[in-house]
Amino acid sequence: MSEQALLETPGRLVDVGFGVSAVTTAELAAAFPSHQVVGLEQDASRVAAAAHEAPHLGLRAGGLEVLDGEALVVRVANVARGLSKEDAEALHGDVVPRLVEGGVCLEGSTDVDGHVSAFWVLRRRGAALVREALVLHTDGERGFSPWLFRDVLPRDLRRDVRPGTPTHALLSDWATAWEASRSASPRESFRASVIALAERRADVDSRFVAHGFCAWRP
Ligand SMILES: C[S@@+](CC[C@H](N)C(=O)[O-])C[C@H]1O[C@@H](n2cnc3c(N)ncnc32)[C@H](O)[C@@H]1O
Structure with missing residues (x-):
């Protein structure tokens, strides 16, 4: 992309x-x-x-x-x-x-x-x-957890963070990857967790992770 x-x-x-x-x-x-x-x-x-x-x-x-x-x-x-x-x-x-x-x-x-x-x-x-x-982006200034994105999801996904939905599954999987790889640096935590998530999920693209971007193709 x-x-x-x-x-x-x-x-x-x-x-x-x-x-x-x-x-x-x-x-x-x-x-x-x-x-x-x-x-x-x-x-x-x-x-x-x-x-x-x-x-x-x-x-x-x-x-x-x-x-x-x-x-x-x-x-x-x-x-x-x-x-x-x-x-x-x-x-x-x-x-x-x-x-x-x-x-x-x-x-x-x-x-x-x-x-x-x-x-x-x-x-x-x-x-x-x-x-x-x-496309999900953070510059790390607010710290990092995948759940940060819950508050900025586009209009059609904003009520979609309920168990059983694809968006909830993505953020839950990402949180699991983040818990296993988190460090003191929000940017590094973002980077490592996106790479780990992309290894588990074919619908996650980590190509632009160095720039703070994760792409999800649901
Ligand atoms: C919250 S501000 C967003 C400002 C800026 N885009 C940003 O991200 O910081 C939303 C603005 O969009 C304008 N707006 C809403 N619907 C619009 C439309 N269909 N065409 C043009 N402007 C629109 C509103 O008047 C308001 O000033």
Whole structure:
């Protein structure tokens, strides 16, 4: 799951719902200076304030409907978790026609300061968004336990951490691996536990563990 080829293509990256300031859009623009980066926000007063602070950013009032043309990547961070299941599904549906074929939507949530996050990787295939993986990330600043991710799961998984569900099974297996390998360093505990988990479970991908990422393909 490398997006190198996608991100080497000239095109647009979209940050949906940038919030009170456009800091996430600004970070995206700084990380990808060769791409056109657009920040969308449905609260027009937030757009006006952010545009005043950062006039160089491409900020627009509204949701995906105001986009003309298609994007390589659409990021929807901390937006869908507060929606009803139906509204979150509708949001996913709205993303499809705004992505290029093969383009990716990253939809998920983080803790307040962005130290712990969980994102769906959703790829456009024709008229559908295909779930490729749930990517779980931490930088270790909040310590580490697999159960940290329970609080940042995307909208459709957030009530899914009950015994008998695939999400609960994943976190339980991960906790077992972590208990056996934990050390004083949260980053090392994360790394060692993801590697041990991937040895037990074919649906866990540890390729990007050195960067603090674990990918799960349920
Ligand atoms: C909690 S903030 C998230 C801010 C930022 N994305 C982050 O991760 O820190 C959610 C923002 O999304 C906006 N929002 C919600 N639904 C939206 C939609 N469909 N299109 C554009 N903005 C939306 C809200 O107005 C709010 O400002």
